[in-house]
Amino acid sequence: MPPGPSPAPPAIRIDCGPVVLGGREVLAPLRLDLAERRIGIVGRNGSGKTTFLRLLAGLIAPRSGGVSIGGQDPFRDRRAALAQIGILFQNPDHQILFPTVAEELAFGLAQQGLRQKDAMARARATLAAEGRAHWAEAPVSTLSGGQKQYLCLLSLLLMAPSTLLLDEPFSGLDLPTTHRLRRRLAALDQRLILIGHDPPGLEQTDRVIWLEEGRIAADGPPEVVLPEFTREMGRIGEADADTDLAG
Amino acid sequence: MLTLTSPVDTPWHHLPAGAKLAALAGFTLVLFALKSPWALGAALGLVLALHLPGGRRFGLHALKMLRPLWFFVVVVSAWHLWTGEPRTGAVIVLRMIAAVAAANLVTMTTRLSDMLSVIERLMRPLAPLIPPRRLALAFALVIRFIPALGESLARIRDAWAARSPRRAGWRVLVPGVLAALDDADRAAEALRARGGTDGEPPRG
Numbered sequence: 486m487p488p489g490p491s492p493a494p495p496a497i498r499i500d501c502g503p504v505v506l507g508g509r510e511v512l513a514p515l516r517l518d519l520a521e522r523r524i525g526i527v528g529r530n531g532s533g534k535t536t537f538l539r540l541l542a543g544l545i546a547p548r549s550g551g552v553s554i555g556g557q558d559p560f561r562d563r564r565a566a567l568a569q570i571g572i573l574f575q576n577p578d579h580q581i582l583f584p585t586v587a588e589e590l591a592f593g594l595a596q597q598g599l600r601q602k603d604a605m606a607r608a609r610a611t612l613a614a615e616g617r618a619h620w621a622e623a624p625v626s627t628l629s630g631g632q633k634q635y636l637c638l639l640s641l642l643l644m645a646p647s648t649l650l651l652d653e654p655f656s657g658l659d660l661p662t663t664h665r666l667r668r669r670l671a672a673l674d675q676r677l678i679l680i681g682h683d684p685p686g687l688e689q690t691d692r693v694i695w696l697e698e699g700r701i702a703a704d705g706p707p708e709v710v711l712p713e714f715t716r717e718m719g720r721i722g723e724a725d726a727d728t729d730l731a732g
Numbered sequence: 733m734l735t736l737t738s739p740v741d742t743p744w745h746h747l748p749a750g751a752k753l754a755a756l757a758g759f760t761l762v763l764f765a766l767k768s769p770w771a772l773g774a775a776l777g778l779v780l781a782l783h784l785p786g787g788r789r790f791g792l793h794a795l796k797m798l799r800p801l802w803f804f805v806v807v808v809s810a811w812h813l814w815t816g817e818p819r820t821g822a823v824i825v826l827r828m829i830a831a832v833a834a835a836n837l838v839t840m841t842t843r844l845s846d847m848l849s850v851i852e853r854l855m856r857p858l859a860p861l862i863p864p865r866r867l868a869l870a871f872a873l874v875i876r877f878i879p880a881l882g883e884s885l886a887r888i889r890d891a892w893a894a895r896s897p898r899r900a901g902w903r904v905l906v907p908g909v910l911a912a913l914d915d916a917d918r919a920a921e922a923l924r925a926r927g928g929t930d931g932e933p934p935r936g
Contacts, residue, residue, distance in 0.1 A: 544921055567926070571925075574918075574922065574925075579922060580922045580925075581922075582873065582876060582919060582922055583845075583872055584736075584737075584844055584872070584875055585845075588844065588872070591845070592926065593926050595931065596926050596927035596931030598931070605845065622737075624739075626879065
């Protein structure tokens with residue numbers, strides 16, 4: 486990594502019609518500029534958070550309009566998208582495509598144009614630098630959940646996209662692993678856009694977007710959006726859980 | 733997970749995959765040229781000796797990989813004993829075991845990605861018809877997802893057993909197929925997230 490502050494990653498511009506999946510409108514039309522380095526996404530289950538990330542990653546297309554990162558549409562131009570955007574799926578098992586750790590790491594590099602031999606060498610060097618040289622030939626199935634998550638993150642970092650999209654990166658991880666991963670992410674130069682369930686985890690961000698039924702319910706600094714979100718979630722929970730009879 | 737490549741490190745792991753595959757092809761041709769059970773027995777002995785550097789665990793794993801052959805061994809032996817041609821039977825059985833054991837040895841000592849690069853190289857003349865990278869990728873995906881399918885069937889069976897006193901049996905098939913289709917969708921998305929089936933052509 487080059488010393489000193491690196492130039493800000495190119496902003497992401499979203500100007501699109503609705504996203505319809507299986508005949509259901511999952512996201513309403515959106516107009517949004519994402520330029521901050523740390524952005525959190527909150528919302529209830531089914532509010533469209535994951536769909537929003539997939540839209541940014543260029544994995545799905547809206548009905549009209551689109552997403553632009555540094556002037557390129559990640560849905561149409563997959564090659565340009567690889568340098569700009571990487572996505573960490575919520576479940577690492579859905580991300581891992583290869584039978585061994587080194588092969589999984591090398592794949593992304595080969596996709597970016599490195600020769601297989603060089604890609605494997607880079608993968609091994611990275612593992613060694615991480616103190617995990619012995620992982621190289623390990624079958625991915627022998628890794629624990631946290632280790633798989635780590636492998637997926639590492640293979641993203643190797644591809645060095647300017648923006649990382651993280652879908653609840655800490656779900657299912659134990660506390661030490663969560664702390665380690667948090668430290669690791671905090672040190673990154675890239676833009677991070679992460680979905681989080683728990684508001685405290687997003688206090689260090691520059692901006693929080695709250696999605697509700699596929700629409701933006703609030704968008705602003707964390708100290709404004711998070712307390713509001715927490716209050717509203719508490720209220721909904723109360724209403725659901727309230728079984729007391731008036732009397 | 734179906735671990736085709738053995739984690740036990742043997743000297744054979746460090747040989748180039750192309751050389752091993754060529755040697756395997758040559759060895760198999762010789763097997764078919766040999767007509768005497770003694771010569772074939774010696775060839776089988778050679779294959780077994782090549783397993784020795786791997787040690788006990790490696791050897792046991794290799795034996796396990798030969799298990800699918802037992803049925804053919806029994807049928808072929810029984811038939812030739814019945815027809816009074818034990819010599820022909822021995823030739824067929826020895827040749828079959830030696831050929832499969834040698835192929836397994838190559839599989840167990842060659843990383844999948846190395847195997848795939850060889851396939852990619854060999855298929856290059858067919859590139860206009862089948863892009864070699866796609867073919868290689870297809871192989872890798874099959875090897876990654878066959879065990880994943882097994883695991884997802886086992887999970888469905890567990891979910892069934894947790895709530896039913898009876899065995900699940902064939903009933904896991906429909907949810908199993910649906911889970912496989914889901915897996916396929918997710919793998920396609922993961923692939924797209926990292927540049928799709930073709931990616932960029934290698935540089936340099």
